[in-house]
Amino acid sequence: MALEEGQNGAAEKVAVEVSFKSFKPQLFVEAPKANDAVQFYKTAFGAVETCRTTQPKRKADQELPHIVSAQLQLAGSTFLVSDLSDDSASTKAGGTVFAMCLETEDVEAAVTKAVAAGAVAEGGIVEGEGACCCAERVTTVKDPYGFVWQFCSPADKCGANVEA
Amino acid sequence: MALEEGQNGAAEKVAVEVSFKSFKPQLFVEAPKANDAVQFYKTAFGAVETCRTTQPKRKADQELPHIVSAQLQLAGSTFLVSDLSDDSASTKAGGTVFAMCLETEDVEAAVTKAVAAGAVAEGGIVEGEGACCCAERVTTVKDPYGFVWQFCSPADKCGANVEA
Numbered sequence: 001m002a003l004e005e006g007q008n009g010a011a012e013k014v015a016v017e018v019s020f021k022s023f024k025p026q027l028f029v030e031a032p033k034a035n036d037a038v039q040f041y042k043t044a045f046g047a048v049e050t051c052r053t054t055q056p057k058r059k060a061d062q063e064l065p066h067i068v069s070a071q072l073q074l075a076g077s078t079f080l081v082s083d084l085s086d087d088s089a090s091t092k093a094g095g096t097v098f099a100m101c102l103e104t105e106d107v108e109a110a111v112t113k114a115v116a117a118g119a120v121a122e123g124g125i126v127e128g129e130g131a132c133c134c135a136e137r138v139t140t141v142k143d144p145y146g147f148v149w150q151f152c153s154p155a156d157k158c159g160a161n162v163e164a
Numbered sequence: 165m166a167l168e169e170g171q172n173g174a175a176e177k178v179a180v181e182v183s184f185k186s187f188k189p190q191l192f193v194e195a196p197k198a199n200d201a202v203q204f205y206k207t208a209f210g211a212v213e214t215c216r217t218t219q220p221k222r223k224a225d226q227e228l229p230h231i232v233s234a235q236l237q238l239a240g241s242t243f244l245v246s247d248l249s250d251d252s253a254s255t256k257a258g259g260t261v262f263a264m265c266l267e268t269e270d271v272e273a274a275v276t277k278a279v280a281a282g283a284v285a286e287g288g289i290v291e292g293e294g295a296c297c298c299a300e301r302v303t304t305v306k307d308p309y310g311f312v313w314q315f316c317s318p319a320d321k322c323g324a325n326v327e328a
Contacts, residue, residue, distance in 0.1 A: 018209075018210065019210075020209065020210070020238060020239035021239060022239050022240065022241070023238050023239040023240070023241035023243070024241075025189045025264065027309070027311055029309045030309075033309065036308075037307075037308075037309050040281055040282060040283075040307060040308060040309070041307075043281040044277060044278040044280075044281035044282070044283060044307070045182075045184065045266065045277075045278070045313075046182065046183075046184070074184060074187050074266075075184035075185060075186050075187040075266060075267070076186065076187070077186070077187035077188075077241050077242075078241075079187070079264075096309070096310040096311055098262060098311075100189065100243075102209065102238075102239060103239070113208060113209075114208040114209070116208075117204055117207040117208035118204060118208070119204075119208060143201075143204060143205075143208070144200075144201075144204060145191070145193045145194075145197065145201050145204070145260070146260040147191055147260055147262075149209075
C-alpha cells in the first residue's frame with residue numbers, strides 16, 4: 001500500500017492494511033435441512049465436520065436444533081453450512097443462498113477498506129451469534145457485483161461441539 | 165469406505181474412493197465485468213491473481229476479452245471469478261451466480277459418488293474450456309440443496325497467462 005492511515009482516518013480512499021486468516025464459503029439451506037446437507041457433503045465429497053454452532057429449538061414442531069453454522073473441511077479448504085433464518089446476512093438466490101466469510105483480527109478495518117473500494121456495509125457488527133462458526137464478532141458487506149462477504153473475528157474455540 | 169468397487173461398478177450405492185485436490189468457489193459476474201471484479205477483490209481484500217483463462221472477443225462492441233475464469237488467492241484459499249456466459253454451469257441467483265469447483269484426478273468417479281449420494285448430473289464432461297481455470301476436463305452436478313459443484317481435472321499449467 002502506498003498510503004498508510006490510522007484506523008480512524010477518513011473512510012474515503014484510505015489504504016488500510018488488513019490481513020485475513022481464512023476464507024470460508026457459507027452455504028445456506030432451508031431450515032432445518034442443514035444437518036442433512038452436512039451429511040450429504042460428508043457422503044458425496046468426503047468432507048469432515050470440525051465445528052458446529054446451534055441455537056435451541058425455537059418452535060414446538062422443530063425437531064432439529066437450528067444450525068447457525070457447521071464447519072466442514074474439504075480438499076484443504078473450509079466451508080460452512082447453515083440453516084437459513086430470516087435475518088441471515090446472505091445473498092438470496094433462486095433457491096440457493098450463500099456468502100463468503102473472511103476471518104480477520106480487525107473487522108472494522110476490513111469494512112473500512114472494502115467500503116473504500118466500493119462495497120456497501122450491511123448492518124453493524126453482531127456479537128456472539130456464531131454465524132461464521134464460533135466467531136465472536138461478525139459484520140457484512142455487499143460487493144459491487146452483488147456478492148455478500150462476512151468479516152468475522154477469529155474462531156479460536158472451534159471443534160468443541162462437533163457432531164461425528 | 166466399507167465397500168470397494170471398480171470404476172465400472174453399479175452407480176447405485178457404490179462406495180467410490182475420490183480425493184479432491186482443491187476446492188474453489190467460483191463467482192460469476194455479468195460480462196464483461198469480471199475484470200473489474202478481479203480488481204475490486206485485489207483492492208478490497210488484497211487478493212492475488214494467479215491464473216487467467218480468456219476467450220477471444222466474440223462481439224464487435226465487446227472491448228474486453230471474455231474471462232472464462234480468473235483465479236485469485238486469498239487467506240490461503242483460492243477462488244475464481246468468471247464472466248457469465250449463457251452456458252455457464254452455475255446457480256442462477258437474484259443478481260448473483262456461483263458454483264464450487266472441486267479439482268480431482270478422477271472426474272467420472274466424483275460424479276458417480278455424488279450422484280449415488282443424491283446429486284443430479286448436469287450435462288457431460290466438457291473438454292478444454294478452462295471453466296475452472298486451466299482445467300482440461302470439467303463436469304457439473306447439482307446437489308439436493310440446489311448448489312452447483314463442478315468437478316475439474318487438475319490445473320497443472322496455471323500461472324502462464326496471469327495479468328498483474
